[in-house]
Amino acid sequence: MKILVTGGAGFIGSHLVRQLMELGHEVVVLDNLSTGAREHLPAGGFTFWQMDDREAAAREKIAAGHFDAIVHLAGQTMVDASIRDPHFDAAENVMGTVNVLEAARESGVSRVIFASTAAAYGDVTEDLLPLREELRLAPLSFYGLTKVTVEHYLDLYHELYGLDYVVLRFANVYGERQGDKGEGGVISIFAKRVARGEGLTIFGDGGQTRDFIYAGDIARGICRALVTEKVNTAYNLSTQTETSLKELVEIFGQVEGRALVPAYKEAREGDIYRSMLANEKAKTGLGWEPEVSLTEGLRRTVAYFRSAEA
Template sequence: MKVLVTGGAGFIGSHLVRQLLAAGHEATVLDNVSTGSWQHLPAGRDTCNCWEADMRDKHVREKIEQGRFDIIVHLAGQSMVDISIKDPEFDASENIMGTVNILEAARHSGVKRVIFASTAAAYGDVTEDRLPIRESEKLAPMSFYGLTKVTVEKYLKLYHDLYGLDYVALRFANVYGERQGDTGEGGVISIFAKRIAKGQDITVFGDGRQTRDFIYAGDIAAGIIAAMITGKANTVYNLSTQTETSLLELIELMGKAAGRTVEPKFAAPREGDINRSVLCHEAAVQNLDWQPQMDLAEGLSRTISYFKGC
């Protein structure tokens, strides 16, 4: 299939492009490289069609329409909670208006399906008795970032209802892996991995018993490709491991991967931090014929090895 990947030079996008090419798909990447890099792609820009542009530009819409893509995977956007709170206008401009520009291009050019990168932040702080979180959980985002993602999910549904544009929205757990920056929802691993790779100290905010659901970027990419072909579209799926890992357990595994004991420093908990987080992935397993494959210890080993080589 002919696939456009917005944000394809970024962290998750670079994993996805590799899998798309390996599966024989034709990939085009749209990225303004404000946070990504063309060097994230295998062989750089020579691997696939690469468009360096802002998704909000009107000429980008025209170019997409001329491209006649089968699928658009929409990964581009503002992904930092703190930035969304400091600058809600910028967050909305990228995540809502940028997406509308992409959706308009899709509906006017016969795109069969849009795959959208949503987030576990859509759920907000869910009580522990509701874990693991299912897709039916009430949406209560605690940041403008989460709010814009929820808003785009509603845009996708209405575009389907009004124009017949198929979609799948994927709410990611905490994603980690090679080529990750110190941003986004899985950024704690890349922050720790860079410091551990350099032999530096790491700091944990809180007692380290808080849990997260860490999923390897390659498994996310496989889930996206599964969403491209599923017969059960026009809905939302969680992509996760459905496994809680505490920060203390994470640090122990990272120390083993680095071949040394890591003794973290501790600081006061940060306001607004969630104590426990884990997503239910049963719907994705059943309807996308998908399973996360990467063992956390192996994924962390790959991630630390990558950062050691940087």
């Protein structure tokens, strides 16, 4: 297949592009390098367009590319930034996406895969964990809201123009090449500090949980979404396992072979306490399940930051 990956020079994109090339696809990456980096990607074997997906020129270039499928990862990923500057968030995450969808519609792309988020669900009562796809979406940030908005756009593009889509709601993704600003940054922050031999700080009592999933597993899920027959729906990509921050520090300690004792500071306002997404729908609908354990994923992540800073 000829596949466009928007945001392909970012953290998750860098895992995906490698897997798509291994599978023998023809890959084009479109990225404005605002948070991504050319060095995140292999030297060659794919085409790179340094462009902003909001530009008219990007729409023309995408339409002229006649892609079989588009994986749309480009966007801004910072919850705090979305609250501080909703205009920037909407321009990046809604207007950029509409430009890409218009190009897809004009050029008869057969499928769009969209990176949505656990933040789409908002703060749900704990009795509903693990969160299932059919729950009402009630985001608490503009970032979550723009992702939900795009999910609705995709529904309507399908209704009006027959454009097929797969929405993937990622849990907290971690792995090599992650920045420490966007979603799920706790592991990249901790992994960098562990690699440098610095101490770790937990905000709150450490009992707060997240569903941490390795970026290579997310990339495999995207590859499955490109071929599944069960389209025009949303899937969580998650481990369906809760790990507390205290446990996370313990696993970092096992990876390092030394006990790590975190410092504790007051909890940050607005952080949800527990999070876990159900993954049965992805198992049946995509024939996918996560393969990389948290211990193995953390080992790879610390090793990456150690070598990146050496």
